[in-house]
Amino acid sequence: MTDLFSKFDPLIAMRSDLLATGVTDPFSLVMERVISPTVAVCNGRETILLGTYNYMGMTFDPDVIAAGKQALDDFGAGTTGSRCLNGTYAGHKAVEAALCDFYAMDHAMVFSTGYQANLGIISTVAGKGDYIILDIDSHASIWDGCKMGDAEVVPFKHNDIEAMEKRLRRVPEGAGILVVLEGVYSMMGDIAPLKEMITIAKKYGAMVLVDEAHSMGFIGPNGRGVAEDQGVLDQVDFVIGTFSKSVGTVGGFCVSNHPKFEILRLVCRPYVFTASLPPSVVATAAVSIGKLKQGAAKRAHLWENSRTLHAGLKALGFQLGTETPQSAIISVIMPDLERGAGMWEALLHEGLYVNLARPPATPANMTLLRCSLCAEHSAEQVQTIIGMFERAGKLAGII
Numbered sequence: 001m002t003d004l005f006s007k008f009d010p011l012i013a014m015r016s017d018l019l020a021t022g023v024t025d026p027f028s029l030v031m032e033r034v035i036s037p038t039v040a041v042c043n044g045r046e047t048i049l050l051g052t053y054n055y056m057g058m059t060f061d062p063d064v065i066a067a068g069k070q071a072l073d074d075f076g077a078g079t080t081g082s083r084c085l086n087g088t089y090a091g092h093k094a095v096e097a098a099l100c101d102f103y104a105m106d107h108a109m110v111f112s113t114g115y116q117a118n119l120g121i122i123s124t125v126a127g128k129g130d131y132i133i134l135d136i137d138s139h140a141s142i143w144d145g146c147k148m149g150d151a152e153v154v155p156f157k158h159n160d161i162e163a164m165e166k167r168l169r170r171v172p173e174g175a176g177i178l179v180v181l182e183g184v185y186s187m188m189g190d191i192a193p194l195k196e197m198i199t200i201a202k203k204y205g206a207m208v209l210v211d212e213a214h215s216m217g218f219i220g221p222n223g224r225g226v227a228e229d230q231g232v233l234d235q236v237d238f239v240i241g242t243f244s245k246s247v248g249t250v251g252g253f254c255v256s257n258h259p260k261f262e263i264l265r266l267v268c269r270p271y272v273f274t275a276s277l278p279p280s281v282v283a284t285a286a287v288s289i290g291k292l293k294q295g296a297a298k299r300a301h302l303w304e305n306s307r308t309l310h311a312g313l314k315a316l317g318f319q320l321g322t323e324t325p326q327s328a329i330i331s332v333i334m335p336d337l338e339r340g341a342g343m344w345e346a347l348l349h350e351g352l353y354v355n356l357a358r359p360p361a362t363p364a365n366m367t368l369l370r371c372s373l374c375a376e377h378s379a380e381q382v383q384t385i386i387g388m389f390e391r392a393g394k395l396a397g398i399i
């Protein structure tokens with residue numbers, strides 16, 4: 001009998017080699033208590049959180065929490081059913097209305113996660129015989145959606161406008177085309193040149209889907225994302241987003257102005273064949289989205305944090321994922337996994353949590369320490385973080 005687990009042997013070996021160096025396992029940290037959007041207790045010690053996607057700090061917003069508690073009392077713990085059957089409650093319609101209002105779009109469809117939103121929308125709209133042209137650094141949920149839908153999948157070099165156009169030029173006459181882009185690419189924290197890319201995509205008659213998971217709430221004058229910031233939101237056919245980042249809870253969505261959009265509720269398998277989100281979750285999301293609309297001051301403070309941290313780390317000599325701060329994510333490039341894990345642990349000992357990212361999640365085989373800032377980080381905390389990086393970087397031999 002072939003052991004079906006034998007394909008994992010190289011990963012098992014890599015993991016045990018890493019742990020044999022005595023480093024703490026970077027992938028099994030426990031948050032023993034969460035004190036605020038920016039502080040938790042890990043290994044019995046208060047730790048600054050610089051590796052969450054809680055960009056706008058909504059997880060502890062009192063109005064958000066009150067709405068969740070009320071919904072728990074009024075509607076119970078879960079729906080136990082699909083959105084198409086018994087799983088659509090008033091709260092699901094309310095959060096979809098909040099999304100339509102937030103994006104100023106006609107339709108919104110809420111999924112149980114952002115992963116399922118990409119899986120569902122991409123696989124349903126682009127099927128056999130259609131073409132998907134996508135950035136090679138796309139999120140796993142985008143790739144999985146492509147695979148599930150059976151379309152011809154044609155990747156192009158990351159953020160390369162000419163490479164994208166070259167692929168579009170080769171699509172057979174008359175074939176349906178979906179161009180899939182992200183606003184912010186979460187590994188390096190860089191943004192896409194959406195204005196140029198979308199203009200070209202439209203020239204070739206393509207529909208455009210933009211995943212704005214890491215920009216919602218923060219980027220753009222109204223927090224609608226990079227497409228809004230670059231003035232092309234009205235040309236995007238589908239915006240994909242998540243509640244697991246700026247919104248501060250869990251869930252995913254697609255918003256669109258397509259006149260036939262509502263039919264997707266009957267044909268999109270990751271929407272139909274799974275239970276809907278609990279009432280408390282959609283209630284928290286609806287209140288959070290409403291408050292994000294009014295989040296201009298928080299957005300300004302978060303930009304300030306991003307600029308300060310980027311400049312501070314750059315001045316210390318760290319190699320960063322972007323030349324200038326482009327989002328709330330600042331990636332610090334490590335020489336290899338072993339030294340990356342060492343640096344990660346040194347930061348944890350300082351009382352700072354960041355995300356260690358490694359292939360296949362990262363591009364070009366890189367090991368990254370991904371820092372994601374929150375609007376609730378104070379200016380003082382950001383200075384403390386820079387000091388922690390300096391000490392840990394010297395200890396781990398990175399700077």
Ligand SMILES: Cc1ncc(COP(=O)(O)O)c(C=O)c1O
Pocket residue numbers: 113114115116118139141182186211213214242243244250251252
């Ligand atoms: C670009 C992108 N899209 C989609 C998702 C999936 O979001 P969710 O956590 O809601 O499944 C993520 C999550 O990390 C992401 O980075």
